[in-house]
Amino acid sequence: MSLFTEFPQTEKRLDIKVRTVTTSLKRKKDRLQNEGKGAKVLIILLLCLLVFLILLSICVGKYSLSIADSAYIVFAKIFNLEQTWTSVAEGVVIYLRLPRVLAAGLVGGALSMSGASFQGIFKNPLVSPDLLGVSSGACIGAAIAILLGAGAMTMQMSAFIAGIITVLITLMIPRLIKSDSNIILVLSGIIVGGMMGSILGFIKYVADPLTQLAAITYWQMGSFAYISYQSLVSVLPPMIIGFVCLFAMSWWIDVLSLGDEEAKLLGANIRLLRTIVILAATLLTASAICISGTVGWIGLVIPHFARMFVGPNNQRLLPVSALIGAIFLIVIDTITRTLTTAELPISILTGLIGAPFYVFLLYRQRMRLQ
Numbered sequence: 001m002s003l004f005t006e007f008p009q010t011e012k013r014l015d016i017k018v019r020t021v022t023t024s025l026k027r028k029k030d031r032l033q034n035e036g037k038g039a040k041v042l043i044i045l046l047l048c049l050l051v052f053l054i055l056l057s058i059c060v061g062k063y064s065l066s067i068a069d070s071a072y073i074v075f076a077k078i079f080n081l082e083q084t085w086t087s088v089a090e091g092v093v094i095y096l097r098l099p100r101v102l103a104a105g106l107v108g109g110a111l112s113m114s115g116a117s118f119q120g121i122f123k124n125p126l127v128s129p130d131l132l133g134v135s136s137g138a139c140i141g142a143a144i145a146i147l148l149g150a151g152a153m154t155m156q157m158s159a160f161i162a163g164i165i166t167v168l169i170t171l172m173i174p175r176l177i178k179s180d181s182n183i184i185l186v187l188s189g190i191i192v193g194g195m196m197g198s199i200l201g202f203i204k205y206v207a208d209p210l211t212q213l214a215a216i217t218y219w220q221m222g223s224f225a226y227i228s229y230q231s232l233v234s235v236l237p238p239m240i241i242g243f244v245c246l247f248a249m250s251w252w253i254d255v256l257s258l259g260d261e262e263a264k265l266l267g268a269n270i271r272l273l274r275t276i277v278i279l280a281a282t283l284l285t286a287s288a289i290c291i292s293g294t295v296g297w298i299g300l301v302i303p304h305f306a307r308m309f310v311g312p313n314n315q316r317l318l319p320v321s322a323l324i325g326a327i328f329l330i331v332i333d334t335i336t337r338t339l340t341t342a343e344l345p346i347s348i349l350t351g352l353i354g355a356p357f358y359v360f361l362l363y364r365q366r367m368r369l370q
Contacts, residue, residue: 039316042309046323050105053327057101057334063092074098100224103232103291104333105326107224108298110239110288112325113318114281115299116306117246120253120314121277122182129285129299132189132278136196137166138289143203143216155219156231156290160238163286166196171278180260180271221345222293224333235287242284243322249277250314257312296347297354298325304361 058070073085073093083090114129122131130136141162145155173188174180207213246253252273255263263270288295302325303317310316329346332353336344 058097100227103227104329107288107292108325108329109322110284111298112302112321114284116303116321117281121256132170133166133193134163134285136193138163146215159290160286167282219293222295222347231291238287242280245280253314297350301354
């Protein structure tokens, strides 16, 4: 008799669990719809602030200009208006400052959205975009290009390809041992990252200490000093693909953040969804790193800061993280090129600001972490 009653009871418990998860998602959706208006206002304010900071960053520097003059030069080039400025002002605004400001915004937004996506699918607030070894792989690609004496474009492409290959190796390890565990994937990233770090150490050991070693070290610390429109155009298509893909997957990232069992009950193909999100986030991270070098703390800290405003829902968190990350890195880049006579690497300031702020965030969340 127990054989006839066991399966109906199991089916009943499963049905209750499915209804509980579905009801929880419906309540969450209703609550988010009520909170959505405030998020839209915040996004509009952040967009306005971003545009203002772009214009302000173009003005600030050793050759200073007013915001009105800088804005007129930019819009005049776009709409073919009458030229009323000097060639020096045009060169500074259009060819020196504007490409690096745009690059800083793109890199900050890409790293922040990647960090928020990784933290969502891995359900771990300590995850960052370079978790799967993309930063280490990109460094090796750039270092090899520097050893071969390649140009800037070749170095960027080499860094991009090496970063993608490194992540594919990381994704292959769990498949070889037939495991879908997040922990195994994270450990694979740590292993591959450590191996790539050793390879990079060997490359730095054989590099010329007077020229090549300095270039490799400077690239590792991050900089926008050599950004051009050509390098921006080269990474724009993969960045657009990554941004669109992650934003389209935002609801599924919320589902994956519930846990594997709950996601399966909702019909999610966990392996496929996780792979798509990882590849899209890696595409963004590799595209960002290949034009700026390694920039630390952005993808780790900014998503936490964005959650303070919009909560954990990724449909709001991803765009807000991208905007805050773009704003933050534009401000940091402006400081690095104006604070001292010699331009500071980006990662120095991001580390000095990011580390204390992350300690503050951990202090705020100490009870939940316990």
